[in-house]
Amino acid sequence: MRLVKAGKIVQDRFVRWSDDGPPPEGTAVLVPHQRLFADPALLEREAPTGVIWPNDRNVAELAPYLHRLAVVALVFPTFKDGRAYSQARILREKQRFAGELRATGQVLRDQFLFMLRAGFDAFEVTKDADAEAFADTVRRYSVFYQPTGDGRPTARAGRLDRGPEIGSRAPERVPLGR
Amino acid sequence: MYVYDEFDWTFLEQRIAEFRDQVRRRLAGELTEDEFKLLRLLNGVYLQLHAYMLRIGIPYGTLSSEQLRALAYVARHYDRGYGHFTTRQNIQFHWIKLEQLPDAMMHLARARLHGIQTSGNSVRNVTTDQWAGVTPEEIEDPRIWAEIVRQHTTVHPEFSFLPRKFKIALTAAEHDRAAIKIHDISLRLYRNEAGETGFEVGVGGGLGRIPYLAQVIKPFLPKRHLLSYIEAILRVYNQYGRRDNIHKARIKILVHQIGVEKFAQEVEQEWQSIKDGPLALEPDAIAEIAIRFRYPDYERLDDNPDALTAARLRDRRFATWFNNAVNRHKVPGYAIVTLSLKPEGGTPGDATAEQMDTIADLADRYSFGEIRVGHEQNLVLPHVRQRDLTDLWRALDAIGVATPNLNLVSDIIACPGLDYCSLANARSIPIAQELTRRFRDHEAARKLGRLHINISGCINACGHHHVGHIGILGVEKNGEEFYQVTIGGRADEKAELGTLIGPAVPYGEVADVVEDITAAYVDLRERPDELFIDTVKRLGVEPFRERVYATRQGG
Numbered sequence: 001m002r003l004v005k006a007g008k009i010v011q012d013r014f015v016r017w018s019d020d021g022p023p024p025e026g027t028a029v030l031v032p033h034q035r036l037f038a039d040p041a042l043l044e045r046e047a048p049t050g051v052i053w054p055n056d057r058n059v060a061e062l063a064p065y066l067h068r069l070a071v072v073a074l075v076f077p078t079f080k081d082g083r084a085y086s087q088a089r090i091l092r093e094k095q096r097f098a099g100e101l102r103a104t105g106q107v108l109r110d111q112f113l114f115m116l117r118a119g120f121d122a123f124e125v126t127k128d129a130d131a132e133a134f135a136d137t138v139r140r141y142s143v144f145y146q147p148t149g150d151g152r153p154t155a156r157a158g159r160l161d162r163g164p165e166i167g168s169r170a171p172e173r174v175p176l177g178r
Numbered sequence: 179m180y181v182y183d184e185f186d187w188t189f190l191e192q193r194i195a196e197f198r199d200q201v202r203r204r205l206a207g208e209l210t211e212d213e214f215k216l217l218r219l220l221n222g223v224y225l226q227l228h229a230y231m232l233r234i235g236i237p238y239g240t241l242s243s244e245q246l247r248a249l250a251y252v253a254r255h256y257d258r259g260y261g262h263f264t265t266r267q268n269i270q271f272h273w274i275k276l277e278q279l280p281d282a283m284m285h286l287a288r289a290r291l292h293g294i295q296t297s298g299n300s301v302r303n304v305t306t307d308q309w310a311g312v313t314p315e316e317i318e319d320p321r322i323w324a325e326i327v328r329q330h331t332t333v334h335p336e337f338s339f340l341p342r343k344f345k346i347a348l349t350a351a352e353h354d355r356a357a358i359k360i361h362d363i364s365l366r367l368y369r370n371e372a373g374e375t376g377f378e379v380g381v382g383g384g385l386g387r388i389p390y391l392a393q394v395i396k397p398f399l400p401k402r403h404l405l406s407y408i409e410a411i412l413r414v415y416n417q418y419g420r421r422d423n424i425h426k427a428r429i430k431i432l433v434h435q436i437g438v439e440k441f442a443q444e445v446e447q448e449w450q451s452i453k454d455g456p457l458a459l460e461p462d463a464i465a466e467i468a469i470r471f472r473y474p475d476y477e478r479l480d481d482n483p484d485a486l487t488a489a490r491l492r493d494r495r496f497a498t499w500f501n502n503a504v505n506r507h508k509v510p511g512y513a514i515v516t517l518s519l520k521p522e523g524g525t526p527g528d529a530t531a532e533q534m535d536t537i538a539d540l541a542d543r544y545s546f547g548e549i550r551v552g553h554e555q556n557l558v559l560p561h562v563r564q565r566d567l568t569d570l571w572r573a574l575d576a577i578g579v580a581t582p583n584l585n586l587v588s589d590i591i592a593c594p595g596l597d598y599c600s601l602a603n604a605r606s607i608p609i610a611q612e613l614t615r616r617f618r619d620h621e622a623a624r625k626l627g628r629l630h631i632n633i634s635g636c637i638n639a640c641g642h643h644h645v646g647h648i649g650i651l652g653v654e655k656n657g658e659e660f661y662q663v664t665i666g667g668r669a670d671e672k673a674e675l676g677t678l679i680g681p682a683v684p685y686g687e688v689a690d691v692v693e694d695i696t697a698a699y700v701d702l703r704e705r706p707d708e709l710f711i712d713t714v715k716r717l718g719v720e721p722f723r724e725r726v727y728a729t730r731q732g733g
Binding site: 079080081082083085086087089094108110113114115117118127129140141142143144145146147148155156158159160 | 208332337
């Protein structure tokens, strides 16, 4: 497993902490959601704290903690389970969470773009080869049909920028090289 | 026709490049079959009993002659010379080799065809009326809305890994030819009392093991909000739909578990928070899609040209076909012509490469290069000059697609069944073939009137058996094929689920049972023009049950 952040493979400075005792001073930790509920004072520590949030729980419950959370780690138990995409968009686009949004679980290269578009910016990538291919993979597409919080321009925006073709039937536009 | 622009082309080429890389990684062992399965399904590639199957979407059932030729090419060069049109306006090729898939896909892509989201737990091909844009019944062309939804749901970053498949259908005519009520989302475009057009939105329809019809959760949705409302439904479903049991994962189960009122509230709450955001459809964004639809340059002609009237009186075979296959067009002097893919002894929905090529040529000559596919697994030439009908009929008859059995007993909807499908319990195609032989007399069939038989080879209900006037479902009992028979189902604007008439019967007796049912109907109907479906509605299943089981036990 490799962590990809800002498009690069990086060292993970967060330690997963599920013991009952307090985490060591100065260590960034990721804790399960039960631990956060039991001990919200974790968020008062100097070192950053993040939470691992299950995919079957409403992310609205995180609202009171978001301003102090450095990381929200969402879970893909298998890559066919897409609940965390909705959670990510709600966190980013409605709750305006600005910290690290991390994808964990089964994370393959074929999901990177979906995840980026849903608001994830950190990826615990299952296979090393996929992590290494990150930069190339996310350049695979340049056309997107849906507006999401990631701000990538959509086909609709491109069409409107092109100016009106109303009045004359739009010609079929063929890409270069065909 | 919707014509692509540079954005649509670029997207499609990038998609195929991605799939080519995924196939390469699978063949190199970098992807497990389990991982690859999800990716291939999102591109319409199934693994069936004998080979990979490629399902190509035909958005809202509209094809150009160039596209039909591309399908013929793939049938000839990568398959065994034919393709199978499905109940969701798609076409399937059943014999393609994995390593040839990317090339076959590239060939199709040059004609703007692809298999994106024709399978997998994603939003499937949006279907609509095969007469869209040409029927005088509709209030506007529903394909513009189908295209807007298609684009929005294509490779959607949030909804590509839903609990289960997700189907949307749309109609803008009073008579529903798109079977919208059996879809996860049903959209009916209509004009309200204030004179505004908008959508009646239903949710939770679907067949399979536990069949339901869609229930209305939004009686009138202004057009501006179509995408945001669909987004809200999908967001609720993506989060709360069941994922622990594949048989309970469709949205219909969620709707029934939490109740339709509660479900509607959840959607409403989500929708209120996003409806005026970037998904709101402003008139310029709608116009950008609408102008990409091309309409033919019709001539000014009169209805019922003399030559047509004379031919109808002169040639009995032509008249029979005309009365069965030709429908009214919104432009005077033109007609909508349906081609039957249900010849005697044939496989419902199959067309050979030669037939496809010829139909493409006929479309160029007689229908402005356009062909439609309907959920009944037949094809349509949507813009035929009435004065060309006799010539067209001869050409269609010569290639076996002028059987005058549309909407009659031998116009059967059937899934591929155990002959192809790894999910099936029983064969569907041979049952359909036998029925077309039993009911080969078109005059007798015409006297039976409108009668839809639907056959599925397993409970997944790809043949829509629950909504057949007569529905036939293959089941397995102790290693043998048995068939349950329902009557009284229908898929149109008065949609209903059929009722089981009694115990399942063995393979060899199915056609006899159908004959018994039709004979009972002829005895029971009040007048010659009381349709089968209306007789069942009036009398219930009991008299049919008595007739069928009087002489047999059932299994």
